[in-house]
Amino acid sequence: xxxxxxxxxxxxxxxxxxxxxxxxxxxxxxxxxxxxxxxxxxxxxxxxxxxxxxxxxxxxxxxxxxxxxxxxxxxxxxxxxxxxxxxxxxxxxxxxxxxxxxxxxxxxxxxxxxxxxxxxxxxxxxxxxxxxxxxxxxxxxxxxxxxxxxxxxxxxxxxxxxxxxxxxxxxxxxxxxxxxxxxxxxxxxxxxxxxxxxxxxxxxxxxxxxxxxxxxxxxxxxxxxxxxxxxxxxxxxxxxxxxxxxxxxxxxxxxxxxxxxxxxxxxxxxxxxxxxxxxxxxxxxxxxxxxxxxxxxxxxxxxxxxxxxxxxxxxxxxxxxxxxxxxxxxxxxxxxxxxxxxxxxxxxxxxxxxxxxxxxxxxxxxxxxxxxxxxxxxxxxxxxxxxxxxxxxxxxxxxxxxxxxxxxxxxxxxxxxxxxxxxxxxxxxxxxxxxxxxxxxxxxxxxxxxxxxxxxxxxxxxxxxxxxxxxxxxxxxxxxxx
Numbered sequence: 056x057x058x059x060x061x062x063x064x065x066x067x068x069x070x071x072x073x074x075x076x077x078x079x080x081x082x083x084x085x086x087x088x089x090x091x092x093x094x095x096x097x098x099x100x101x102x103x104x105x106x107x108x109x110x111x112x113x114x115x116x117x118x119x120x121x122x123x124x125x126x127x128x129x130x131x132x133x134x135x136x137x138x139x140x141x142x143x144x145x146x147x148x149x150x151x152x153x154x155x156x157x158x159x160x161x162x163x164x165x166x167x168x169x170x171x172x173x174x175x176x177x178x179x180x181x182x183x184x185x186x187x188x189x190x191x192x193x194x195x196x197x198x199x200x201x202x203x204x205x206x207x208x209x210x211x212x213x214x215x216x217x218x219x220x221x222x223x224x225x226x227x228x229x230x231x232x233x234x235x236x237x238x239x240x241x242x243x244x245x246x247x248x249x250x251x252x253x254x255x256x257x258x259x260x261x262x263x264x265x266x267x268x269x270x271x272x273x274x275x276x277x278x279x280x281x282x283x284x285x286x287x288x289x290x291x292x293x294x295x296x297x298x299x300x301x302x303x304x305x306x307x308x309x310x311x312x313x314x315x316x317x318x319x320x321x322x323x324x325x326x327x328x329x330x331x332x333x334x335x336x337x338x339x340x341x342x343x344x345x346x347x348x349x350x351x352x353x354x355x356x357x358x359x360x361x362x363x364x365x366x367x368x369x370x371x372x373x374x375x376x377x378x379x380x381x382x383x384x385x386x387x388x389x390x391x392x393x394x395x396x397x398x399x400x401x402x403x404x405x406x407x408x409x410x411x412x413x414x415x416x417x418x419x420x421x422x423x424x425x426x427x428x429x430x431x432x433x434x435x436x437x438x439x440x441x442x443x444x445x446x447x448x449x450x451x452x453x454x455x456x457x458x459x460x461x462x463x464x465x466x467x468x469x470x471x472x473x474x475x476x477x478x479x480x481x482x483x484x485x486x487x488x489x490x491x492x493x494x495x496x497x498x499x500x501x502x503x504x505x506x507x508x509x510x511x512x513x514x515x516x517x518x519x520x521x522x523x524x525x526x527x528x529x530x531x532x533x534x535x536x537x
Contacts, residue, residue, distance in 0.1 A: 057087040058276035059125050062269060063118075063144055064133025065094035065106075065160070071308030072262035073133060077269040079311040083291070084273035089125050091117040093144075094136045100261065100305030108136050111143040118147045128153055131272040132182065133265055134160040138174040145181035154275055157186040158268035161195050175199075184221030188281070190268045191217075192228040207328040210240050211247070218244050226285060228264065238328065241285055248282075250289050250447065251332065252322040259299035259307035266309045267292045282444035289322050290315035290443070318486055323451030324444055326422070336430035337455045340490055341396060342366075344456065344512025345536040346529065347492055348519050349400070353385035355520065360393040362529040366512065368415055368437075370400035380405065387411050398437055407432040413455065418445055426452060437492070441472040446483070458514065459483050461495020462505060466517065477508055484509035499528065502535050512536075 060081055067073035074090045081088030093114060097105035121127070130153060135141045148155065159178070161170040170178065179199070183189065196213050197203055204213055210227050217225045224243035229236075239250045270288035275281065295309035297320065302308065315321075323332055344366045348359045351371050359367055369386045371379055383399060387409055390397035398413040399406035403424050406414040413435030416424055421438065429436060435455035440446045449457045463474050480493055493505050494514035505513055515532065522528035 057085060058128050058273075059087045059089065060272050060276045061089045061091060061121060061127040061130045062133060062272075063091040063093060063130065063135075064265070065096055065136065066092050067262070068095075068097055069099045069261075069303070069308075071100065071302075072265045076262040076265040076309070076311075077131060077133070080266050080269035080291070081273050083311050083313050084270065084277065086273045086276050087125075088273075089121050089127065091121065093140045094134055100301075100303030100307065102305075106136070108140060111139040114140055114143040115147075118143070122147075127151075129272045129276045130155050131268050132157040132186075133268070135170065135178065135182070136174075137171045138177050141174055141177050141181055145185070148182070148185040151185075154187045154272075155185055156188045156190065156268050156272050156275075157182065158190045158264050159195050159199065160264070161198050179220055183217075186221075187223045188271065189217060189222045189225045190228060190264065190271070191225070192264060196227050207238070207240075211242070214240060214242050214247075215244070218242070224281070228267070236331070239285075239289065239322075240328075241282075247326070248444075248448075249325050249328050250286060250322045251325065251329065251451075252289065252293050252320075253332075255293075255296045255299075257296075257299070259301055259309070260296055261306045261308045263292055263296060263309050266295060266311070280442065280444075283442040286322060286324065286443040286447045287315065290320045293320040293322070316482075316486060318450075318488055321450050321486070322447050324447035325451050329451075333451055333453065336427070337436045337453060338433065340366075340435060340455050344396075344490060344492055346532045347512045347514040348529070349494075349514055349516045350520060353382050353389060356386045356397070357389045358525070359519070359529060360389060360395055362526055363533055364395070364529065366396040366398075368398040368400055368514070370415075370516075380409075383409055383411070396435070398435070403429055403434075406434060413437060415439070415458070418448065421448070421452070439494075441475065446487070449489075450487075454489070456490040456492055456512070457487065458492040458494050459510070460493065460514075462493045463496025463501065465496040477504055480505065480510060481508040499531055499535075502532060506535060 062077035065073045067075050078088045093109055095107045096103055214225045214227055226241045229238040237252050237254045267288050270291045271284045274284035274287045294312055294315045298310040298312050299307050346364055347366050349368045349370045383405055396412050398415045399411045400415050401420050403414045415437040417439040437456045438449040438454045439458045440449050461474050462480055490511045492512040492514050493510045497513050497515055498518040519525050519528050
């Protein structure tokens with residue numbers, strides 16, 4: 056059964072924004088979209104000629120009818136327009152327990168005011184405390200706060216102030232800023248990141264705000280976490296703007312082209328603001344990855360290399376100090392003797408000091424790692440990912456390879472994320488141009504299916520180290536990887 060989502064917004068007779076854009080977006084993400092119309096506009100690509108607000112009674116009747124038979128998993132709020140409509144929607148939200156995304160539509164792209172200025176205080180008081188994600192652009196943020204924003208620091212301070220209104224999280228969109236890039240900033244008060252992308256050099260962006268918030272709603276309804284929903288929605292809008300064309304005399308509408316499938320639309324995610332995309336600094340791998348065992352000792356490193364393994368990772372969790380240093384040194388010496396690609400897990404400073412081939416970092420380890428130092432030392436870098444936001448984080452770094460997992464349920468590592476499965480793995484292989492490694496629950500029974508997705512390497516732990524005959528298992532895996 057398709058997830059059910061609602062849009063509570065105005066109708067755009069020109070078809071580029073509002074209810075029309077929302078429903079087209081819902082269709083692209085295979086969710087069932089319902090609509091509560093708050094206003095009817097007479098507009099085209101050039102101007103908004105007339106606005107007729109729907110009566111509070113009609114808004115209440117629409118909400119009640121949908122709630123009775125088609126309750127929403129996620130709701131998007133767009134144009135509300137006046138005090139009476141705001142009060143009607145606020146009354147409904149008091150009894151609604153689901154996730155609410157609000158795009159605070161205050162001004163049309165042609166410059167027409169779409170929210171009665173006298174209703175702004177009521178909007179802040181009644182709607183914002185019930186909003187889980189607010190998605191204002193820079194102009195709307197300035198209107199909400201009554202001041203101009205000029206710098207990234209202004210944006211982060213503005214986000215914190217918006218949170219003080221009771222909003223759970225906020226995404227301040229940067230597409231209206233005069234720049235070659237679009238920088239969006241998200242925070243919930245504890246976490247934060249920037250999503251950045253090259254800006255398309257044309258004006259066919261009508262409905263981009265509506266489309267973004269609708270895409271977030273649809274992806275959330277499909278059980279993605281918020282960070283992934285934000286990343287996917289930005290990809291979707293970037294794709295839509297890239298493919299947009301002028302229809303009519305004014306700016307054309309964002310295109311609705313289905314699930315985003317191209318790397319060019321993937322944003323880069325960074326914890327802090329970066330004016331430009333970070334440049335590629337990590338060297339490419341010397342050879343394809345193939346079978347990629349993760350082992351915890353120099354003895355195991357040599358045991359694997361004797362069977363013909365060409366890429367391996369030393370992953371030690373139970374040693375430190377001199378004991379860890381000894382294992383790393385012995386493993387690097389063995390790897391050099393066999394002339395293979397050895398990655399050290401997590402301990403990037405030790406890997407640099409001992410001149411290892413490369414280092415592998417998880418998402419948490421990226422936070423404290425000095426990537427510039429790692430790159431200058433000449434080490435290759437591998438990064439673990441699960442989901443679109445983490446892939447966007449790796450994309451910003453441009454590592455030597457990206458690990459995708461867990462593909463299947465695994466006992467080797469406690470991971471809160473659900474398995475991605477073969478379909479999603481195939482999606483990543485189609486989307487990304489980087490060498491990809493599949494990890495998580497891979498064994499001899501499913502390895503052939505994993506490799507058919509197009510992935511360049513398969514990482515294994517227990518399928519080798521806990522096998523009854525590890526050497527035979529390695530030979531079997533190596534034959535599959537040829």
